[in-house]
Amino acid sequence: MALGKDEIDATGFTAVRLTSGAVALFVISYWVTKGGNLSGSEGVADAANTQAKNTLPTGRVSALQIRGSWVSAFFLFTYAVCFSFAYLGLTTGTGALILFGSVQITMIGAALFKGERPGAVEWSGLIVAICGLVYLVFPGLRSPPLVSSALMGAAGISWGAYTLRGRSSGDPLGDTTGNFIRSLPFAAMIAILFLPNIHLSGRGVVLAVLSGALASGVGYTVWYAALKYHTSTRAAVLQLAVPVIAAAGGVVFLSETSEMRLAIAAALILGGIGLTIFGRKRS
Numbered sequence: 001m002a003l004g005k006d007e008i009d010a011t012g013f014t015a016v017r018l019t020s021g022a023v024a025l026f027v028i029s030y031w032v033t034k035g036g037n038l039s040g041s042e043g044v045a046d047a048a049n050t051q052a053k054n055t056l057p058t059g060r061v062s063a064l065q066i067r068g069s070w071v072s073a074f075f076l077f078t079y080a081v082c083f084s085f086a087y088l089g090l091t092t093g094t095g096a097l098i099l100f101g102s103v104q105i106t107m108i109g110a111a112l113f114k115g116e117r118p119g120a121v122e123w124s125g126l127i128v129a130i131c132g133l134v135y136l137v138f139p140g141l142r143s144p145p146l147v148s149s150a151l152m153g154a155a156g157i158s159w160g161a162y163t164l165r166g167r168s169s170g171d172p173l174g175d176t177t178g179n180f181i182r183s184l185p186f187a188a189m190i191a192i193l194f195l196p197n198i199h200l201s202g203r204g205v206v207l208a209v210l211s212g213a214l215a216s217g218v219g220y221t222v223w224y225a226a227l228k229y230h231t232s233t234r235a236a237v238l239q240l241a242v243p244v245i246a247a248a249g250g251v252v253f254l255s256e257t258s259e260m261r262l263a264i265a266a267a268l269i270l271g272g273i274g275l276t277i278f279g280r281k282r283s
Contacts, residue, residue, distance in 0.1 A: 008204025068178025089148030093137030102156020125275030132268025
């Protein structure tokens with residue numbers, strides 16, 4: 001809605017998205033921990049709560065410790081900025097295929113390298129789901145520009161790496177908050193680099209804030225919380241539901257036409273995901 005209608009440029013969208021996500025998550029984390037501690041340490045949290053009874057709110061801020069990591073923040077930023085710039089030169093279908101293909105290769109490749117061995121049913125589910133993705137986006141496929149394709153491939157690899165790092169998160173809210181906060185210096189550097197080309201409209205900023213605070217900040221926290229219950233392979237396949245959700249959102253919010261192709265592709269993708277989950281439980 002923002003980039004496709006030239007409401008905001010790719011750099012501005014990325015900067016506003018990450019900044020609004022960091023602010024929203026900081027506020028949520030602050031109040032969830034009662035002026036507490038993003039590190040999850042009980043000792044520091046108790047000290048912060050005790051101090052909160054006798055000091056002003058500004059005194060509580062000093063107790064905050066940033067979780068997450070610079071490596072995860074870099075992957076988050078790389079995904080966000082490459083995604084925004086790539087879609088300036090790609091159709092929706094082509095971009096989705098490159099993005100999710102890169103995510104699958106990254107996550108499943110890492111899983112195999114670490115010794116994870118999906119069963120036959122899981123592999124069948126993956127193949128069915130990918131066929132559904134190709135069928136969904138095929139009408140929009142066209143020969144993509146090399147630079148845009150490379151950027152979307154980098155976005156997919158970065159998101160796959162960011163997801164893999166989240167599987168070990170013991171504090172999804174704290175880690176996601178820290179990752180967003182740590183991504184801001186990267187966002188500032190890219191904003192300064194492309195400052196002459198930044199274009200912001202009121203509607204574009206609002207859409208970027210919604211994307212950052214709600215869809216990205218809160219959404220990625222939920223994703224980190226869910227990851228510990230899934231293998232890398234299953235987490236990779238689950239993400240193939242995203243194009244179906246996006247296509248349905250296009251019908252609801254952007255007045256895009258709903259075709260039988262969407263229903264068939266959704267059945268293939270969701271059926272493939274179901275096979276993957278069933279195959280894992282069976283194993």
